[in-house]
Amino acid sequence: MQEVRKVSLPEYLMPLEPMPEGGGRALGSRRQAFRLACLAVITCLSPSVAPRTASAAPSGAVDERTEAGGMAAQYVDDLVAAWQLEARQAFRKAEIERLSGAAGLSNRSVTQSFANFDAETRRAMTALLEESNQPALAALEAAAEESADRRREIIDRWRSVRAAEYARRLELFDVKANKFIAGQLASLLSVDNRWFWLCGLIAVGTVVAAAAHERRHEVRRRLNGGRARAMGLSNVLGMLALVLATVTVTTFVFGDRVYHWLLKAGSINEVDTREQLAELNRNAAAERAELERRQAEVDDEYERVVADWQRRQTEHEPKSALWDQWRQSRQTLQTLAANLAVEAGAAQQMETDLKALEALESDVAANAQQYDAYRRRKQWIRGGLGLSLLGLAAGGGALFRRGVKRRLEKTRNTCPLCLGEGTFEPLSASDLGGATAGGHIALDMVRCKNVISEQPYEECEFTFMSMYREIAKLCFPTLGIPQAGKTHWLAMVYRELNRGNYPELVQFERIKSGSSDEFDLVVDEILNKKMGPMATQVGRIPHPLVFNFLDRDRFGASNILVNIFDYSGEVIRSQTIEDRQRQRALDGDGFFFFLDPTEPSETQSQALAGFREDLRRIKGLKAGKQVHIPVALCVSKIDLMVDEPYADPDGGGVIDHFYRDLGKVGWDMSQRSIAARSRLMARLRDTVWPGWQIERQIDDLFGGRYMFFPLTPVGLEGAGEHDLSRRTIAPVGLLDPLLWLLHMNGYPVLK
Numbered sequence: 001m002q003e004v005r006k007v008s009l010p011e012y013l014m015p016l017e018p019m020p021e022g023g024g025r026a027l028g029s030r031r032q033a034f035r036l037a038c039l040a041v042i043t044c045l046s047p048s049v050a051p052r053t054a055s056a057a058p059s060g061a062v063d064e065r066t067e068a069g070g071m072a073a074q075y076v077d078d079l080v081a082a083w084q085l086e087a088r089q090a091f092r093k094a095e096i097e098r099l100s101g102a103a104g105l106s107n108r109s110v111t112q113s114f115a116n117f118d119a120e121t122r123r124a125m126t127a128l129l130e131e132s133n134q135p136a137l138a139a140l141e142a143a144a145e146e147s148a149d150r151r152r153e154i155i156d157r158w159r160s161v162r163a164a165e166y167a168r169r170l171e172l173f174d175v176k177a178n179k180f181i182a183g184q185l186a187s188l189l190s191v192d193n194r195w196f197w198l199c200g201l202i203a204v205g206t207v208v209a210a211a212a213h214e215r216r217h218e219v220r221r222r223l224n225g226g227r228a229r230a231m232g233l234s235n236v237l238g239m240l241a242l243v244l245a246t247v248t249v250t251t252f253v254f255g256d257r258v259y260h261w262l263l264k265a266g267s268i269n270e271v272d273t274r275e276q277l278a279e280l281n282r283n284a285a286a287e288r289a290e291l292e293r294r295q296a297e298v299d300d301e302y303e304r305v306v307a308d309w310q311r312r313q314t315e316h317e318p319k320s321a322l323w324d325q326w327r328q329s330r331q332t333l334q335t336l337a338a339n340l341a342v343e344a345g346a347a348q349q350m351e352t353d354l355k356a357l358e359a360l361e362s363d364v365a366a367n368a369q370q371y372d373a374y375r376r377r378k379q380w381i382r383g384g385l386g387l388s389l390l391g392l393a394a395g396g397g398a399l400f401r402r403g404v405k406r407r408l409e410k411t412r413n414t415c416p417l418c419l420g421e422g423t424f425e426p427l428s429a430s431d432l433g434g435a436t437a438g439g440h441i442a443l444d445m446v447r448c449k450n451v452i453s454e455q456p457y458e459e460c461e462f463t464f465m466s467m468y469r470e471i472a473k474l475c476f477p478t479l480g481i482p483q484a485g486k487t488h489w490l491a492m493v494y495r496e497l498n499r500g501n502y503p504e505l506v507q508f509e510r511i512k513s514g515s516s517d518e519f520d521l522v523v524d525e526i527l528n529k530k531m532g533p534m535a536t537q538v539g540r541i542p543h544p545l546v547f548n549f550l551d552r553d554r555f556g557a558s559n560i561l562v563n564i565f566d567y568s569g570e571v572i573r574s575q576t577i578e579d580r581q582r583q584r585a586l587d588g589d590g591f592f593f594f595l596d597p598t599e600p601s602e603t604q605s606q607a608l609a610g611f612r613e614d615l616r617r618i619k620g621l622k623a624g625k626q627v628h629i630p631v632a633l634c635v636s637k638i639d640l641m642v643d644e645p646y647a648d649p650d651g652g653g654v655i656d657h658f659y660r661d662l663g664k665v666g667w668d669m670s671q672r673s674i675a676a677r678s679r680l681m682a683r684l685r686d687t688v689w690p691g692w693q694i695e696r697q698i699d700d701l702f703g704g705r706y707m708f709f710p711l712t713p714v715g716l717e718g719a720g721e722h723d724l725s726r727r728t729i730a731p732v733g734l735l736d737p738l739l740w741l742l743h744m745n746g747y748p749v750l751k
């Protein structure tokens with residue numbers, strides 16, 4: 001702390017002691033301090049050295065002045081407190097020395113001169129002395145109040161000068177530091193720009209929210225483990241929003257700390273002004289703390305000496321009001337001493353700071369060109385930041401709109417049967433078998449003319465109404481060995497959906513197609529003729545059963561076409577990967593893979609292994625990589641397990657326990673019930689197919705995106721009976737795999 005000139009105090013108004021010589025010396029010192037303070041105030045207001053107004057300050061000056069004002073106020077407060085403590089300690093030490101007897105005054109008392117008078121005269125003289133002290137005490141109090149006012153005024157002026165000096169020093173440091181790349185980068189993270197970052201975050205976040213809503217099924221599919229397609233833009237926007245959020249939070253939470261750190265890191269040849277100012281503040285705070293620590297010791301010693309002195313005085317004369325007047329005068333003199341010390345110190349420091357500020361102003365004037373370049377650079381950085389964020393938001397919105405348009409165009413032009421693009425052609429009236437009155441076509445239909453094979457020549461010829469072209473499409477193939485129950489299951493699913501037996505969270509409507517007529521016949525044969533379905537033909541890619549699916553998503557209902565392909569078991573068992581039908585069977589948004597509990601594991605494990613291998617080849621996956629597509633392991637014919645060798649012929653074995661456990665779980669279509677039934681089937685796996693590690697075989701490729709689905713298209717009543725004519729058709733578990741695949745693809749249909 002800078003050495004401050006000491007101010008002597010008057011030794012007047014001591015009713016118990018004579019006033020020492022030289023009592024007028026302190027008054028001159030007080031006037032000198034007051035004149036110096038007035039001179040400093042006038043100088044501070046001089047236009048040649050006055051700080052620039054806020055209107056003339058460059059971008060960011062308001063925050064720099066706020067920072068500088070805080071640091072300056074802390075420094076001034078600590079220094080003023082230190083001066084006050086120092087003056088108080090000096091005053092009390094002098095009192096201790098005088099009252100303890102070193103000055104030969106410890107046993108002297110004014111009332112001792114009244115000893116020769118009688119008691120009544122002594123009381124009269126004492127009262128007269130008490131009365132005469134009142135004007136002097138009042139004058140002393142007035143002087144203390146006057147000095148307190150001057151002290152407050154000069155401290156406020158000094159604080160302003162100190163803040164202006166700090167602001168100029170910080171500004172010059174920023175100007176020099178911004179010559180470096182790191183300093184220019186730091187300007188991006190300045191508090192000045194935090195509202196730009198916030199507005200940019202809101203704008204980009206809005207685009208991200210719109211993209212996330214439009215692609216919410218892909219997001220859920222990724223979270224569920226399914227395949228998320230065309231997520232490139234969403235990923236970029238999401239990362240951009242994350243970066244903007246990080247920068248925004250940084251500028252709002254950490255303020256200019258990051259900005260200052262980058263300035264310091266980028267200006268290694270410049271002395272860090274902030275660190276210098278912080279060091280000055282730390283030193284002032286340390287000096288104040290040390291004086292506060294010593295103050296307690298001085299106060300204790302002072303109170304002890306005063307008490308001892310008063311005790312000795314009362315031995316000669318009883319205590320009177322003169323004692324209170326003495327204490328009041330000493331307290332007022334102590335306050336006056338502290339005020340005068342602070343006045344003198346603040347005036348001297350302010351004079352020094354004014355000279356430093358004047359030098360800084362000269363430095364700024366000498367570097368006016370560099371200063372203007374710094375100001376323009378900050379303005380350009382701010383403008384560039386605003387335009388960049390605006391461009392990101394507008395560009396992201398434009399790319400999002402273009403992406404949506406391209407996806408809709410791709411969906412519109414892609415055939416769900418052969419996956420050909422741009423191969424649809426409208427059907428004429430003759431193709432539809434006639435026209436309505438007026439020559440208008442009755443139904444607006446399109447047909448895919450994609451050539452599937454040249455030898456022999458074959459076209460796709462998939463036909464449906466053009467109004468469904470814009471609707472997104474999901475493809476779910478049914479796979480498994482021959483006679484595994486695929487067609488029987490699909491026929492009963494077709495019947496249940498047509499009858500409206502589906503959960504309240506979804507809605508299915510049949511769409512007329514080539515397969516719908518065929519499955520109408522299959523359902524009729526099963527229910528009326530009690531005949532099982534014939535084997536599926538292998539000749540060409542089967543036409544799918546198509547359902548118009550509508551969910552009740554809280555974020556917006558989704559309308560899609562669900563295409564279920566009934567592939568022959570020969571496609572999995574005997575066809576090679578070169579066959580186009582097998583390739584199409586392995587290109588789906590999810591798979592129904594059927595496991596027959598009445599067949600041994602050898603053939604089925606080979607089919608599953610071939611399915612895994614060819615799917616890996618189709619997707620181009622290396623060993624150890626996983627495909628993000630769900631697969632439903634449908635264990636059909638669970639009603640026929642009672643006749644298998646692994647079942648107890650007398651009942652009460654593992655199969656009966658399995659049935660009872662299924663009954664306890666129930667057949668409601670919820671995620672919890674489906675998972676519970678899957679666990680029951682998994683526990684039975686070693687009993688049905690000993691040694692076949694189905695989960696390991698599936699998990700290597702699909703990860704956790706699989707589940708067992710025990711089901712029967714006939715029912716559990718009359719279990720073990722193969723003759724359908726003797727069975728009551730009451731299927732269970734039919735819709736579970738379909739709803740689960742929809743849920744895994746991002747459509748929330750399960751509770």
